Amino acid sequence: MEYRFSARMGKLSGNATREILKLIKRGGIISFAGGLPAGDMLPSAELAAVTAEILNSPRVKEVMQYDVTEGAPETRAEIAEYLGGFGVRNIGADDVQIVSGGQQGIDLACRALLDKGDYALVENPTYLAALQIVASCEAEAIGVKAAAGGLDLNDLEDKIKKYNPKLLYVVPTFSNPTGGSYSADNRKRIAELTARYGVVVVEDDPYAKLRFTGEAVPSIKSTDKAGNVIYLTSFSKIVSPGMRIGAACAAPDLLRRMTVCKQGIDVHTNSLSVAVIGEFLKRGIIARHVEKVLPIYKKKQKLIVECLDRYMPACYRHTDPEGGLFIWGRFEGAKIDTQTLLPEAIETCKAAYVQGNVFYADDSGHDCLRLNFSNPSETDIERGIKGLGSFFKKKI
Amino acid sequence: MEYRFSARMGKLSGNATREILKLIKRGGIISFAGGLPAGDMLPSAELAAVTAEILNSPRVKEVMQYDVTEGAPETRAEIAEYLGGFGVRNIGADDVQIVSGGQQGIDLACRALLDKGDYALVENPTYLAALQIVASCEAEAIGVKAAAGGLDLNDLEDKIKKYNPKLLYVVPTFSNPTGGSYSADNRKRIAELTARYGVVVVEDDPYAKLRFTGEAVPSIKSTDKAGNVIYLTSFSKIVSPGMRIGAACAAPDLLRRMTVCKQGIDVHTNSLSVAVIGEFLKRGIIARHVEKVLPIYKKKQKLIVECLDRYMPACYRHTDPEGGLFIWGRFEGAKIDTQTLLPEAIETCKAAYVQGNVFYADDSGHDCLRLNFSNPSETDIERGIKGLGSFFKKKI
Numbered sequence: 109m110e111y112r113f114s115a116r117m118g119k120l121s122g123n124a125t126r127e128i129l130k131l132i133k134r135g136g137i138i139s140f141a142g143g144l145p146a147g148d149m150l151p152s153a154e155l156a157a158v159t160a161e162i163l164n165s166p167r168v169k170e171v172m173q174y175d176v177t178e179g180a181p182e183t184r185a186e187i188a189e190y191l192g193g194f195g196v197r198n199i200g201a202d203d204v205q206i207v208s209g210g211q212q213g214i215d216l217a218c219r220a221l222l223d224k225g226d227y228a229l230v231e232n233p234t235y236l237a238a239l240q241i242v243a244s245c246e247a248e249a250i251g252v253k254a255a256a257g258g259l260d261l262n263d264l265e266d267k268i269k270k271y272n273p274k275l276l277y278v279v280p281t282f283s284n285p286t287g288g289s290y291s292a293d294n295r296k297r298i299a300e301l302t303a304r305y306g307v308v309v310v311e312d313d314p315y316a317k318l319r320f321t322g323e324a325v326p327s328i329k330s331t332d333k334a335g336n337v338i339y340l341t342s343f344s345k346i347v348s349p350g351m352r353i354g355a356a357c358a359a360p361d362l363l364r365r366m367t368v369c370k371q372g373i374d375v376h377t378n379s380l381s382v383a384v385i386g387e388f389l390k391r392g393i394i395a396r397h398v399e400k401v402l403p404i405y406k407k408k409q410k411l412i413v414e415c416l417d418r419y420m421p422a423c424y425r426h427t428d429p430e431g432g433l434f435i436w437g438r439f440e441g442a443k444i445d446t447q448t449l450l451p452e453a454i455e456t457c458k459a460a461y462v463q464g465n466v467f468y469a470d471d472s473g474h475d476c477l478r479l480n481f482s483n484p485s486e487t488d489i490e491r492g493i494k495g496l497g498s499f500f501k502k503k504i
Numbered sequence: 505m506e507y508r509f510s511a512r513m514g515k516l517s518g519n520a521t522r523e524i525l526k527l528i529k530r531g532g533i534i535s536f537a538g539g540l541p542a543g544d545m546l547p548s549a550e551l552a553a554v555t556a557e558i559l560n561s562p563r564v565k566e567v568m569q570y571d572v573t574e575g576a577p578e579t580r581a582e583i584a585e586y587l588g589g590f591g592v593r594n595i596g597a598d599d600v601q602i603v604s605g606g607q608q609g610i611d612l613a614c615r616a617l618l619d620k621g622d623y624a625l626v627e628n629p630t631y632l633a634a635l636q637i638v639a640s641c642e643a644e645a646i647g648v649k650a651a652a653g654g655l656d657l658n659d660l661e662d663k664i665k666k667y668n669p670k671l672l673y674v675v676p677t678f679s680n681p682t683g684g685s686y687s688a689d690n691r692k693r694i695a696e697l698t699a700r701y702g703v704v705v706v707e708d709d710p711y712a713k714l715r716f717t718g719e720a721v722p723s724i725k726s727t728d729k730a731g732n733v734i735y736l737t738s739f740s741k742i743v744s745p746g747m748r749i750g751a752a753c754a755a756p757d758l759l760r761r762m763t764v765c766k767q768g769i770d771v772h773t774n775s776l777s778v779a780v781i782g783e784f785l786k787r788g789i790i791a792r793h794v795e796k797v798l799p800i801y802k803k804k805q806k807l808i809v810e811c812l813d814r815y816m817p818a819c820y821r822h823t824d825p826e827g828g829l830f831i832w833g834r835f836e837g838a839k840i841d842t843q844t845l846l847p848e849a850i851e852t853c854k855a856a857y858v859q860g861n862v863f864y865a866d867d868s869g870h871d872c873l874r875l876n877f878s879n880p881s882e883t884d885i886e887r888g889i890k891g892l893g894s895f896f897k898k899k900i
Binding site: 109110111112113114115116117133142143144145147150152155156159160163164168169170171172173174175176208209211212215219220221222223224226237240241244245274303306308334335336344348349350351352359361362365368369371372373374375376377378379380381 | 505506507508509510511512513529538539540541543546548551552555556559560564565566567568569570571572604605607608611615616617618619620622633636637640641670699702704730731732740744745746747748755757758761764765767768769770771772773774775776777
């Protein structure tokens with residue numbers, strides 16, 4: 109039968125990294141593609157212990173039944189306290205909506221705000237799923253230029269005036285894909301500028317806890333006076349992606365709309381994982397786990413920088429992130445298309461990256477690539493970058 | 505700040521049952537409102553055992569990391585086999601998309617198909633979340649008349665001709681809210697009719713395993729020759745709603761679009777719960793659990809029918825379901841508005857039901873109410889219906 113698919117779906121193809129992940133799952137490939145935490149650094153013993161405790165207590169009934177869409181109040185209260193660490197203060201359980209992974213927060217925010225034909229501003233480049241979500245709302249994503257220390261504020265104001273966007277989506281700390289961060293001043297001015305024009309900021313902040321050098325910078329939300337910033341956090345990068353637990357914090361009217369959206373989408377988030385995250389926070393397991401992980405990520409970041417400098421072509425320039433999971437690079441002035449070369453790279457180097465253009469609202473960045481350094485082992489980083497380096501040298 | 509919410513959200517208010525559930529969670533209320541399985545009948549020991557086994561095995565790494573959007577192939581293979589029990593045969597893991605609760609299957613199907621201004625046919629009355637989801641796609645839900653043994657096929661064909669709908673949403677087995685079921689012939693003719701006009705059927709079938717009397721009837725999907733039926737199953741009603749695990753089975757092109765939708769929404773479903781459901785199916789835990797539950801549900805259904813006949817006003821007519829969780833009633837010819845009376849009923853009887861009108865595409869059914877009989881205890885059923893009976897008698 110001929111299916112009559114929705115127009116919004118016509119715009120969407122599969123997510124590049126998800127498709128690559130499928131390929132990699134077949135094995136034998138060194139993956140710099142995913143956004144996975146180090147597999148050997150997941151708090152599995154703590155997960156097993158806390159889960160067993162919950163399932164062998166009277167709480168088992170609670171986690172097996174339906175919950176409210178907002179998620180268990182105990183966990184929301186813990187998250188509200190946890191958000192203080194990002195400068196989000198004076199909030200309680202009712203200011204938090206638990207989401208099925210931080211990405212659901214982006215989807216809920218976009219569905220609550222975006223109509224067909226609306227505009228959403230994003231940093232260029234940005235998290236590719238955000239681009240897909242904006243497209244799924246039949247809205248258009250417009251890229252804002254990056255500058256030293258954050259967004260180019262002149263370009264931001266020009267594009268706000270030109271497009272009258274309903275929202276601005278940013279990953280201001282250890283950005284996916286670049287690993288870059290916005291300065292405190294840049295964040296403050298983004299909050300002021302968007303408030304002045306009535307633009308909602310979706311601040312996606314899943315990496316902030318993963319800082320291994322430099323000074324912590326307060327979130328954009330921490331400077332939000334107008335109530336126009338939706339703050340999104342996630343436990344995927346610091347505890348476990350498979351649990352699919354994140355949280356949104358926003359002004360009551362905004363959060364309420366997101367909750368009503370979520371009611372229709374999945375009713376509520378997996379109750380057992382919500383309860384486990386609550387216990388993890390209460391017992392300081394997450395804080396201790398992050399302390400344990402950071403030196404390893406720092407070492408891997410240092411190693412991948414060394415390998416990139418040693419093995420990649422001379423025209424290759426890369427970022428030097430102070431935290432997070434990703435490092436970003438560009439082949440300057442070279443005729444390299446990382447998208448068309450990816451299948452051959454996987455084939456010949458047995459190593460996978462993500463092509464840069466998928467992170468651009470305007471499909472530029474074909475000469476860029478994103479590399480994840482948290483998941484591959486040190487041996488694989490050395491071997492994989494060496495392989496990719498000689499591969500790209502042959503292509504120039 | 506003034507928020508500019510999307511038009512689709514303007515149409516949505518909170519889901520009635522979710523709001524009532526919040527009220528009830530404060531305690532002291534006998535709830536006939538939710539769609540909850542019996543709290544004392546959840547397989548909590550099995551859940552604790554199987555979960556511990558997975559988390560203390562090498563599989564723990566797998567369930568803690570990102571998974572493919574489709575969900576773990578092992579679990580999908582088990583579900584493909586399980587669907588044979590509903591007459592859905594000759595399928596494998598690749599024909600199954602795991603969803604975050606059966607309701608997500610409705611959302612994915614609607615997002616893949618419905619554009620603003622499109623029409624979706626539903627049985628009148630139908631599952632209220634389906635009405636919300638259609639509205640969230642800015643499409644319009646049109647009610648199709650029910651007849652003895654299923655949908656009124658003439659009305660169905662008339663409305664297909666009149667509205668050229670993209671999909672028909674039905675709960676053909678132990679319907680939510682009525683508890684009624686479609687005959688085998690009615691199902692076959694629904695499949696034929698919709699295929700002829702190129703209408704996709706979303707067959708939502710979470711209750712089929714909960715038959716305590718009468719003969720099992722094959723699913724609409726089992727008669728699908730054209731590939732126009734999306735079959736949705738759920739483990740919420742037979743294992744645990746809190747786990748949020750369901751599955752969709754459809755023709756490759758349809759399923760692929762739903763998978764791309766899901767990538768943007770929540771990446772994938774909670775991996776631990778997906779793995780647990782896989783083990784539950786493999787070990788026959790679900791089949792044994794259902795056998796254990798059915799006699800209790802049968803007894804509760806018999807009891808609520810007796811209580812309704814004994815205590816409710818003479819003008820009250822109810823269904824007599826052969827399975828599922830719900831019984832439906834109407835105050836015939838009486839000036840009863842179950843919606844306006846609900847707060848007072850909860851206040852005076854300390855018992856909650858769901859008002860009938862929320863299940864209607866056209867907001868009719870104000871003289872109807874839905875009662876859940878699986879979750880309240882036998883004592884509470886007796887006490888609650890007695891209270892509601894005398895309450896409504898006073899209102900006539």
